[in-house]
Amino acid sequence: MCRVVDLRQAVLAKNDAGAHELRAHLAARGTVVVNLLSSPGSGKTALLERELLCARERSVPVAALTADLATENDAARLARSGVPVKQVLTDGLCHLESGMLAGHLEGWLPDDTRLLFVENVGNLVCPASYDLGETLRVTLASVTEGEDKPLKYPTAFGLAHLVVVTKTDIADAVEFDEAAFRANVEQVNPGVEVVLTSARRGQGVGVLLDRAMAAADGAPVHSPVMARQPHHHGHTHTHTHADDGHTHAHPEATGAMAHTHS
Amino acid sequence: MHEMSVALAVVDQVAEAAARAGSVTAVRSVRLQVGELAGVVPDALAFSFELACAGTLLEGAELVTEAVPGRARCAPCAHEWATGMPPRLTCPVCDGTRTELLAGRELQILDVHWDDGRRQSPSPTHATAREPIPEER
Numbered sequence: 039m040c041r042v043v044d045l046r047q048a049v050l051a052k053n054d055a056g057a058h059e060l061r062a063h064l065a066a067r068g069t070v071v072v073n074l075l076s077s078p079g080s081g082k083t084a085l086l087e088r089e090l091l092c093a094r095e096r097s098v099p100v101a102a103l104t105a106d107l108a109t110e111n112d113a114a115r116l117a118r119s120g121v122p123v124k125q126v127l128t129d130g131l132c133h134l135e136s137g138m139l140a141g142h143l144e145g146w147l148p149d150d151t152r153l154l155f156v157e158n159v160g161n162l163v164c165p166a167s168y169d170l171g172e173t174l175r176v177t178l179a180s181v182t183e184g185e186d187k188p189l190k191y192p193t194a195f196g197l198a199h200l201v202v203v204t205k206t207d208i209a210d211a212v213e214f215d216e217a218a219f220r221a222n223v224e225q226v227n228p229g230v231e232v233v234l235t236s237a238r239r240g241q242g243v244g245v246l247l248d249r250a251m252a253a254a255d256g257a258p259v260h261s262p263v264m265a266r267q268p269h270h271h272g273h274t275h276t277h278t279h280a281d282d283g284h285t286h287a288h289p290e291a292t293g294a295m296a297h298t299h300s
Numbered sequence: 301m302h303e304m305s306v307a308l309a310v311v312d313q314v315a316e317a318a319a320r321a322g323s324v325t326a327v328r329s330v331r332l333q334v335g336e337l338a339g340v341v342p343d344a345l346a347f348s349f350e351l352a353c354a355g356t357l358l359e360g361a362e363l364v365t366e367a368v369p370g371r372a373r374c375a376p377c378a379h380e381w382a383t384g385m386p387p388r389l390t391c392p393v394c395d396g397t398r399t400e401l402l403a404g405r406e407l408q409i410l411d412v413h414w415d416d417g418r419r420q421s422p423s424p425t426h427a428t429a430r431e432p433i434p435e436e437r
């Protein structure tokens with residue numbers, strides 16, 4: 039016979055559970071993950087190379103894992119910094135998932151690693167949906183990518199704990215409108231810090247490492263509006279959640295529920 | 301295009317639930333809630349879903365997507381608004397930044413319509429299937 043079965047399962051539940059597990063596992067051994075998201079050609083690798091060198095100078099044990107569809111150039115470049123680097127080919131997959139990352143770390147990641155930088159696959163769409171167990175998620179864009187980049191990729195910018203602008207040395211040449219960029223970031227992610235960098239001139243180099251170290255030391259990271267769970271407690275509404283048969287997605291106002299289920 | 305990964309995750313979860321329930325012969329449809337800010341393109345998802353279902357218990361199943369508009373609320377001034385896309389997450393009334401997202405990030409399987417080989421029984425015999433709550437229709 040025919041049945042309707044209520045499942046009510048988050049589609050990415052498996053990835054999220056894997057991410058929580060990995061985060062806890064790494065935290066227990068003192069390692070924190072920094073997930074770096076950007077479009078191809080954003081200058082992410084050049085900046086990361088500088089940050090890794092910086093970490094070496096400060097004697098912070100770091101490692102980097104770079105995920106790419108094909109080339110090996112990024113890994114070779116990062117390896118010049120002298121820190122452990124691993125190249126992962128995703129076989130055409132447009133993003134990393136937490137289970138894949140966990141598998142790649144096994145038997146490779148040195149025990150004393152404090153910070154693991156993960157250079158995610160180069161695009162701003164797919165990786166945004168997958169928690170990798172990171173403590174700090176950083177979204178990067180170069181000045182050449184335009185001020186409206188945050189509005190074109192609201193999930194990537196909206197879920198970032200930190201936004202990094204690269205290649206500021208050519209900002210004038212490409213007429214980068216910093217104020218407009220900042221306003222667009224603010225629209226999708228109110229309160230997130232925006233850091234300006236130039237790997238070539240050294241501007242802002244070391245800031246990413248500073249923020250990562252602060253997060254690793256337990257300093258609170260920015261909480262993006264988009265990442266907050268809709269289930270809030272202790273707020274102004276005195277609505278009780280006693281009847282557990284209810285949907286958990288819209289606990290707030292009945293007005294909102296009526297709206298979304300029209 | 302991660303819609304393929306999303307579709308595969310949906311198929312996996314439904315197939316698992318069907319295996320737990322036992323004796324499911326075919327899945328007719330899957331109802332999915334997709335928030336406006338979930339970062340998923342419904343058309344791409346529908347296309348991927350068809351491919352992901354091929355050769356599984358879900359072969360030929362229909363994907364029904366229920367869109368959830370993004371809604372936000374300003375904590376200080378209590379104003380509520382539709383976020384739109386790209387979303388506006390600062391308050392349009394007071395310019396505040398302490399915003400709560402009420403809806404729009406959903407990406408979940410609501411329910412599944414399937415056939416099982418069982419005859420109509422007076423009481424559900426799904427003692428082992430904890431998650432799915434079958435309701436006969």
Ligand SMILES: [Zn+2]
Binds near residue numbers: 375377396
């Ligand atoms: Zn307000």
